[in-house]
Amino acid sequence: xxxxxxxxxxxxxxxxxxxxxxxxxxxxxxxxxxxxxxxxxxxxxxxxxxxxxxxxxxxxxxxxxxxxxxxxxx
Numbered sequence: 001x002x003x004x005x006x007x008x009x010x011x012x013x014x015x016x017x018x019x020x021x022x023x024x025x026x027x028x029x030x031x032x033x034x035x036x037x038x039x040x041x042x043x044x045x046x047x048x049x050x051x052x053x054x055x056x057x058x059x060x061x062x063x064x065x066x067x068x069x070x071x072x073x074x
Contacts, residue, residue: 034060037058037060038064038068041068041072044057045069051065051066
């Protein structure tokens with residue numbers, strides 16, 4: 001039976017750790033991309049684009065765009 005220290009040195013453990021780290025980075029990038037898109041919504045509204053046009057161009061839902069627009073006005 002492996003001790004915990006031996007297990008942590010194993011290729012299996014290292015592989016799982018690497019995959020978890022990569023998944024975390026991917027989720028972080030996706031969250032950052034979403035936040036950036038939501039910050040751009042007010043600029044597009046000022047340019048006269050409709051909520052529907054913004055949602056389509058930024059690949060967001062109408063609800064996400066509407067929420068970002070409401071947050072801007074508050």
